[in-house]
Amino acid sequence: MIDAIKKNGQLKFNRLRIGSLPIALLLFALAAMAAYWLFVPAAPPKPDDTWTRIQNEKIIRIGIDPSSPPFIADDGTGKLSGLDVALANELAQRWDVKIQWVYTGFDGLYDALNAKQFDLILSALPYNPSKTQDVFFSRAYFNGGPVLIVRGDDTTTNGLENLQNKNVAVELGSNGDAVARKWQKRYNLNLREFNTSQDALRALQRGEANAAIVDPITFID
Known part of the structure; x- marks a missing residue:
């Protein structure tokens, strides 16, 4: 590609290499895209349906298998005690909600959570890497093993x-x-x-x- 400029009364030609213009346009396009992503506000995240329901109803449903003292246990009369119970009560107080305990067998906790029978599991549940595609785990608060x-x-x-x-x-x-x-x-x-x-x-x-x-x-x- 050739263009012409006039300098000191003389017409001179500048020879541009073929392909330089497309490259310049590509760089400009990339710069424009970068500026867009940097300065255009991102769309707000989609509200979490579970958290929205908890806030609206002021109730959090917690799935438990109360057979793992001292984490969680039922004394036979429906009275719960243990570390997980204390943790749940602290969360409920901070979030200003009431707790609804949902009794579930230990082997059915994940399935019941995915079926939305409760909002979270708090029942001496060990971390299971194979379940990370379906659920989120909190940070570990007790180190143990079989x-x-x-x-x-x-x-x-x-x-x-x-x-x-x-x-x-x-x-x-x-x-x-x-x-x-x-x-x-x-x-x-x-x-x-x-x-x-x-x-x-x-x-x-x-x-x-x-x-x-x-x-x-x-x-x-």
Whole structure:
């Protein structure tokens, strides 16, 4: 491409390389797009339906399985106690809302949350990376992990490798259940699943299981 300019009364030609104009236009377009994204206000985020309902109704529905003391437990009369209960009460006070407790089996908490039967889970729930596509997890407020429990008179069991073809008690859907399933085929474990960790430990005490895999705080309690 050629253009002409007049300088000192003489006509001179400047030779521009072919392609320089399209490149200049492209750079201008990119600069314009950058300016748009930098200076044009972004659209406001879409309101969260759950939070909007909580604010309007002044009620927060919390899904629980009250079988994990000292985090959460029901004394049999409907009275709840534990760390998770205290945390829920603090949240309710700060948000100026009332709590509606929704009792759900531990293994059904995620499904019930996705079905919008309650707004959040606060029930000694361990972090599960496989669930991050469907739910958001808070920061951890307790560090723990499953432990292998045997009776006091068992002097031969030091690990899962000593439990081949034997019964192992777990709480259905718990972190201990997940660990046991991970190693079930390798050690040919016979899993005995119970509704609560306490039931799993009672089965161990009665001799119905050779070991139990539960979280350490449940065992200490």
